[in-house]
Amino acid sequence: MNIGEIARRAGVSRSTVSYALSGKRTVSDETRRRIQAIIDELDYRPNAAARALKEGRTRTLGLVIPPASLRLTDMQLGFVASVVEAAARADLDVLLSPSGGDHDRSFERVVTGRRVDGVILMEIRLEDTRVTRLQQAGLPFVTIGHTAHPHGTCWVDVDYATLIARCVHHLADLGHRHIALINRSPELVAAGYGPAQRALAGFTEAVTQRGLTGVDLCCGDDAAAGESCLEQLLDERPEITAIATLNEAALPGIERALERARICVPRDLSIAGVAARHWAEGFRPALTAADVPTEMGTHAVELLLERIATPDAPPRHLLLTPPISLRASTGPVPAR
Amino acid sequence: MNIGEIARRAGVSRSTVSYALSGKRTVSDETRRRIQAIIDELDYRPNAAARALKEGRTRTLGLVIPPASLRLTDMQLGFVASVVEAAARADLDVLLSPSGGDHDRSFERVVTGRRVDGVILMEIRLEDTRVTRLQQAGLPFVTIGHTAHPHGTCWVDVDYATLIARCVHHLADLGHRHIALINRSPELVAAGYGPAQRALAGFTEAVTQRGLTGVDLCCGDDAAAGESCLEQLLDERPEITAIATLNEAALPGIERALERARICVPRDLSIAGVAARHWAEGFRPALTAADVPTEMGTHAVELLLERIATPDAPPRHLLLTPPISLRASTGPVPAR
DNA sequence: CCGGTTCTCCGAATCGGTTCGACAGAACAT
DNA sequence: ATGTTCTGTCGAACCGATTCGGAGAACCGG
Numbered sequence: 144m145n146i147g148e149i150a151r152r153a154g155v156s157r158s159t160v161s162y163a164l165s166g167k168r169t170v171s172d173e174t175r176r177r178i179q180a181i182i183d184e185l186d187y188r189p190n191a192a193a194r195a196l197k198e199g200r201t202r203t204l205g206l207v208i209p210p211a212s213l214r215l216t217d218m219q220l221g222f223v224a225s226v227v228e229a230a231a232r233a234d235l236d237v238l239l240s241p242s243g244g245d246h247d248r249s250f251e252r253v254v255t256g257r258r259v260d261g262v263i264l265m266e267i268r269l270e271d272t273r274v275t276r277l278q279q280a281g282l283p284f285v286t287i288g289h290t291a292h293p294h295g296t297c298w299v300d301v302d303y304a305t306l307i308a309r310c311v312h313h314l315a316d317l318g319h320r321h322i323a324l325i326n327r328s329p330e331l332v333a334a335g336y337g338p339a340q341r342a343l344a345g346f347t348e349a350v351t352q353r354g355l356t357g358v359d360l361c362c363g364d365d366a367a368a369g370e371s372c373l374e375q376l377l378d379e380r381p382e383i384t385a386i387a388t389l390n391e392a393a394l395p396g397i398e399r400a401l402e403r404a405r406i407c408v409p410r411d412l413s414i415a416g417v418a419a420r421h422w423a424e425g426f427r428p429a430l431t432a433a434d435v436p437t438e439m440g441t442h443a444v445e446l447l448l449e450r451i452a453t454p455d456a457p458p459r460h461l462l463l464t465p466p467i468s469l470r471a472s473t474g475p476v477p478a479r
Numbered sequence: 480m481n482i483g484e485i486a487r488r489a490g491v492s493r494s495t496v497s498y499a500l501s502g503k504r505t506v507s508d509e510t511r512r513r514i515q516a517i518i519d520e521l522d523y524r525p526n527a528a529a530r531a532l533k534e535g536r537t538r539t540l541g542l543v544i545p546p547a548s549l550r551l552t553d554m555q556l557g558f559v560a561s562v563v564e565a566a567a568r569a570d571l572d573v574l575l576s577p578s579g580g581d582h583d584r585s586f587e588r589v590v591t592g593r594r595v596d597g598v599i600l601m602e603i604r605l606e607d608t609r610v611t612r613l614q615q616a617g618l619p620f621v622t623i624g625h626t627a628h629p630h631g632t633c634w635v636d637v638d639y640a641t642l643i644a645r646c647v648h649h650l651a652d653l654g655h656r657h658i659a660l661i662n663r664s665p666e667l668v669a670a671g672y673g674p675a676q677r678a679l680a681g682f683t684e685a686v687t688q689r690g691l692t693g694v695d696l697c698c699g700d701d702a703a704a705g706e707s708c709l710e711q712l713l714d715e716r717p718e719i720t721a722i723a724t725l726n727e728a729a730l731p732g733i734e735r736a737l738e739r740a741r742i743c744v745p746r747d748l749s750i751a752g753v754a755a756r757h758w759a760e761g762f763r764p765a766l767t768a769a770d771v772p773t774e775m776g777t778h779a780v781e782l783l784l785e786r787i788a789t790p791d792a793p794p795r796h797l798l799l800t801p802p803i804s805l806r807a808s809t810g811p812v813p814a815r
Numbered sequence: 816c817c818g819g820t821t822c823t824c825c826g827a828a829t830c831g832g833t834t835c836g837a838c839a840g841a842a843c844a845t
Numbered sequence: 846a847t848g849t850t851c852t853g854t855c856g857a858a859c860c861g862a863t864t865c866g867g868a869g870a871a872c873c874g875g
Contacts (some may be wrong), residue, residue, distance in 0.1 A: 145831055156855045161833060167835090171853060192531035193594045193831035196860050201528065203574070210564070220556060227577050228546070231585045236594065239573045241563050249567045256527045258572065278480045372671070395731055399763065402738060425702050427735065492825045497863060504864090507823060530859035532830050552866055 144187045152185075153178045161332065162321070163187070203236045204447065205259035208241045209266045214348065216364065216392055217419045219265060222287055224261055225440030233448065235260075243275070254280050262448045263287065265441075269335035283450040285443045288337050289460070297450050299461040303338045303389060303417060304345030306433040308338050310387040310415040311349035313431070315413075317385075318476035319323045319413060321356045322444060323376055327399070328368070329361040342389050343419075350403055362393050369396025377404055384412060384476050391418035394426050409474030420450035428471035436465050480523045488521075489514045500525070539572045540783065541595035543586060543609065545602045546579040547569045551678055552700065552728060553755050554771050555601060558623055561776030562599055569784065571596075578609065590616050598778075599623065605671040618814035619786040621779045624673050625796070633786050635797040637673045639725060640681030641752060642769045644724040645803055646751040647685035647693075649767070653721075654812035655749060657692045659712055661724035661733070664704070665697040678725050678753075696721065698729050701749045703731025720748060720812050727754035730762050745810030751803070774800050 150157045155174060162168040163178045170178075181187075195201045204224055208213065215223070230237045238259055242250040253259055254271035254276060262281040264273060269291040277284045278295070287300040288313060307324065324346040326332060327339040328401055343359055358380055362372040372393065377400070388397070397414070406412050408428055414421075415431045423430040442461050449459065486493045491510060499514045503515040506514075517523075542562055545551065551559070566573045580588040589595055590612060597619040600609060605627040613620045614631075625634040643660065650658055660682040662668060663675040666771040679695055686693035694716055698708035708729065712719060713736070721803055724733070733750070742748050742782055751767045752759075762803045778797050786797065 146833095147831075157832080158834075158856080159854060162854090165833080166660045168854090171851065175854080186591060189833095190532070190831050191588075191594045192528045192537065193860090194833080195528035196532055196831080196862085197833045199860075206575075208563075215556060215560070220551060224551070224577075227544075227575050231577055234584065234588075236588065237562050237575045238583070239575055241567055242561075248570065249572070252527075252570075252572065254525070255522060255524045259693045295573070296777070395761065425731070469503075483861075484861095493862080494826080494864075495824060498824090504824090505822070510823080525863095526861050529830090532832085532861080532865075535830075715851080814862045 146187075146189065148476065149178065149181055149187055149285070150187070159184070179323045188210075200260045201258060202234070202340045203238050203259045204230050204235070205238045205253045205262040207241055207242050207253070207262060210241045216321045217421055218391065221419055221435070221437040222265060222440045222443075225437050226444055227440075229441040229444035233444065235444075241314045244420045250276075254282055261285070263443050265448060275470045283447060283454055285447040285450065287439060287443055290337075291335075293439055293460065294333065296460060297446050297458045297460065299446060299463065301338070301417070301435055301439070301441055301462045302341075302462045304341040304348075304418045304433055305464050306345070306467070307342045307343040307387055308390060309433070310347035310417070311346060312353065312354070312468055313386065313415055314351075314385040314413055314473065315355060315466060317413065317473060319355075319385035320476070321380070321382045322350065322381065322385045322387060323383045324357065324359040325362050325369075325372060325376075325386060325390050325393065326359060327361065328388050331364075332361050338389065341405065346387065347477075362388075362390050364390060364392040365438045366396035366399070369393025370400045371396075373397045373400035374404075377406070386412065386416075388414070388416040389418070391416075391422040394418065394422055394430070401457050408472050413473040413475055413476075417471050420468075423468070423470065426472065431473040433465050433467045436463055439463065480521050482523075482525065484515065485506065485517055485521070485523055485534055486518050488520065496565070507652045519528045536596045537594060538570070539574050539595045539764065540566050541576055541589045541598040541621050542590070543573050543578050543600045544597060547601045552758060556729065557771070557773045558601060558776045558779075561773050562780055565780035569780065571692065571780075578772045578788075586612075588658075590618055597621070597787045598606065599779050599783060603673075605676070605733070618720055619783060619790055621783040621786065623775060623779055626673075627671075630794065631794060633782050633794045635775055635782060637674070637753070637771055637775070637801065638677075638800045640677040640684075641800050642681070642753045643678045643723055643725060644681040644685035645681060645769070647691070648689065650721040650749055650802060650809065651685075651689045651691060653809060655691075655721035657718045658692065658694075658723060659715070659719045660699040660714065661705075661708060661722060661729065662695060663697065663726050663727050663761070664699045667700075668697050672724065682723065683734070692718070697725075698726050700728040701724060702729065702732035702735070705729025706736045707732075709733045709736035710740075713742070721809075722750045722752075724750070725754070726756040727752075730754065730758055730766070731791040734762060744808050747808040748812055749812075750751040751809050756804075759804070759806065762808065767803065767806045767809040769803045771802050772799055775799065785786055 146157050146160050150160045160330040163175045164171045171347045186220055212399050227237050240253045264284055264286045267286050267288045267290060274290055286298040291298050311322060326342060332339045346359060360366050417433045423432040446459055482493050482496050486664045498513055499506045499511045550791040563573050576585045576589045600620055600622045603622050603626060607626050610626055622634040625636050649657060662678060668675045683694060692701045698704050753769045756770040782795055
């Protein structure tokens, strides 16, 4: 079912069919109707490869995700979902490329095989070779998260520094003087993972500003790590009355450790953080938290489309600071 | 950087470059080396659209996922990840299409725009219009899960009936006589969702065979539902000493309800089930369970590649029955 | 020295669209 | 009546690869 077949049946030339479809030149009403009827009957749709070849664009976006070996967090999964939906709304398809290493066949195919019109990069490091690779290839791209040199690139990110700082201020307002930050895994922190770094920065600044005692510790991204991390914290730093965290995957473990230690939230201890709504609401009691916006992906797609349309415009950034939803996990500091 | 540019620089014709690359005809060593050097220098890679147009295949697989509005379960996420990785290993790209409704633009584009060589369909219902659409379009496809008419199509699935039955037998061997099945959500069961149906069938048969008392109940796919479901069960059926379940998302809630009721697992109550390893190991104590194989996606890709290669071969099925990993959540029935 | 192989390579056709220039005929103005 | 503009359509070129038929050279044995 190619365009020639349609043209033959309609008794017109191939170009007329093309124009009838695209509307880029006028076609008489009568001819257009005849063509449309045949297209409907045969369920014809133009061959994507042929169109891409001639037009020089693929109507496809690349989405580079962490390799499957690293379990995607719920937050990341939310990004993927919202990217895919936003792209679908713009009638674009999404090509997935699992990539973490530097020399990755899948990534290279996407970048240099002109399979996509632009790329969205997730889970980037402060120094990221993939970013430089994309820049050198001249392919439009947007990152979710940003590198150490954020000015030359388009990105959208969550302002972890501000959000964690707000958590600290909220807890300080409630009278808490000794606050702990439960950060992401030591490996991520060591690798220069942006959110972890910036959360720590925001925490430190807010703690200093309010004259509080702050403890910050790393914690693996799973329930078991959360459990042992909290046990250690309760053991070594009994003066702590409040916790701020951005480690949503550790929440179930934190909850378990608290329950085991017979610590009642928020009576004995307050917790606030940054987490996908799903995790915050699954916590007992429901977690006071800045809900990480699922529309991150939507924004990334918007930025990318802009960038594809006008590659020479100055790169735009989007730093999101969602409000903190007050739920049940924070309360006044316990009387001594 | 097209093939003509390479040819010009190497002083050969375009066809020679093509043959040097594909090896489908002999090219002298010296010429090949010269061409390869230029390709390496310019970092040339053939244009995917042009190749797809000529070859009639896209080297791309379509993966149809549930729409983002429905949160993907961990298991489904595992499938996606393993599909993507298996495809990457075979040097294939994966095009994502979120689709649930029947008239879906993204799905139609993938199916009829010849954007992919084959499709993997997840989360299918016993009656699924997308399956018939694919059959009518003549596009090779494999489903993860199977419909009510499984013989005409290729699929790979987990044998929930057998797995749940094995759990029951294991519990019966330990002396348990009163066993409950915690199934998936009532909506899914009502909608004719295969796994839920088959789990119930396997449970009923095993219970009958061993002469046990069985209770089966539906439970929403989240922690809160698991919690209330278990509270109700403990309240209404105190004689129950063991539980079998395939509802991994309810596990955290089940755990919480047991802890609250001061029921010690496995001393007072045993639990066994079917769950992704991640969930089973996150349970306290670690859950005796058949680990849902993450390689489902890998198998689906293998089947699909076979089907693409030989579309007229009889359709193959794969019913996986992973072994039950004995962990800490099952033990002998408590003395009365 | 000639006919037949073998080894290399080239030219041209092809895939299925889009788009540009041209052109016939109608409509309109002078 | 003649020139001009506007409409609707067509033919051909083009995007960048693959692939088939064949050309020319080297080499073989007879």
